Amino acid sequence: MINFKEEIKKYGKILEVDELEDTIHASDMKDIMDMLAYICKSQQGRYPKDSQKR
């Protein structure tokens, strides 16, 4: 019917209130916009002349 030992592995940890402070301070989460900005910035640095040519 169900393999409980396998099933239980799908259950993860849930954030406890006591852990909130550490979690929020530690999370320097990047979003897609950060990544795009980072990519754009990297490309700008890597190919500055190309962009100027354009």
Next chain:
Amino acid sequence: MICQNCGSEIGQSGICPACGSDVRLLNMARNASLRQYNKGVTAAKEGDYSGAIEALNRCILFDKRNAVARNLLGIAYYQVGMPGNALEQWIISSSIQAENNPAAGYINALQRHARTLEKQDDAVVMYHKALELFQSGSEDLAVIQLKKAVDFSPNFVTAHNLLAAYYLSRKEKSKARFHINKALRVDKANPKALEYLAILTSGGSEKESKSKTGYDESAARKDFSRIIRPELVTFVLGVVVTAILTFFLALPAVTEMQESTIRDLEQQVATLTEENENGTSKFALEYQELEAENEQLKTENEAYRQSEANREQAGKLQLAQAYAVSDQQAEAAKLLHDLDVEKFSEEDQALIAQLKEQTYTFAAAEYYESGNGKFSAGDTAGAEADLLLALEYGQKEDFMDNVLYLLGQIYEEKGDYAQAKEYYGRVVNEFAGSDVFSQAEERMNAILSL
């Protein structure tokens, strides 16, 4: 145009000269974020909190500064019993947008209901403890922790799902169904709960069914399982165990009491047997008393009966006297004839004799005349009876020879020659001057010659 990334002025190129961001790409990302936010809102409105959480997490993956999405994500987390995650989103939302942000109100509301928050957070701690216990093989303890968790936080969908998974693995379908229903009641499209429901339904034995009458049997079973709660089972078990312990503790005392009773009864039997053999038992004595009483009553009854008979005899005597005085001699003679003379006093006996002497002759004459008439009429049986009475009452009256002679003829006709000969012989022997002497003698000789 202002760069949304750094706030610098952007020219027509669409590329931020300060940070190098491509505004077109950023707008595309923002639009994607908004689409996910809209999905999340729709799902949340429909009560599909897990779908909302999924969409809103994608939303903030595209745009982490979307405070509105974070607020809604926090609400969705809170609805499914995850207050830590909810607070996390609201705190970040507040940090992104300090003013006019409802997240602050949500946080304040939780702080006002600190006890509720504490219980919900304790439920999460218990859930973690249950996970550890399951992994260490202590399933019973883990289930206890999970049950406490859902008791503390009834909307804790993940805990309900885990319990459902456990019960499914144990094939305890009704319990699994109970927790699946609980989870789906909070989160209508929870993927885990739906997956378990599908497994449960495909299991076959506990498919939703309605009887021919339309009665929902599964609902009835559900109600029944609600009634048969673990507390009730525990209580019943407690009663049974108490009864067993009481039985075993009381058994020796009961046995001793019964043995004592048996000894007493045996003693009573022995005593009664001895008394019975000696005739001194209560029943024997009572029987003897009753026997004596019975004898006494018999004696008294006999005396009473005798007294009654004597009174009757005395009454007859008095009546006979009355008849004699009133010249009804024959009637008087008949009463006197029935009297038992021995029971009367000597004085009365003398009176009876006197009355008999006075009345018997009249009675004999009366019976003689009656018998003679019946004989002449051919009624020999009637004549015989009357003549025998006449013979009984009579002594030596002058008609007694005729009485004897008539009786001799009657018995001769009946063929009783011996009796006939006796009557004829009495005429010959006792009445020599009788007018029927010769006839009697002749008949007697005729009989003797037979």
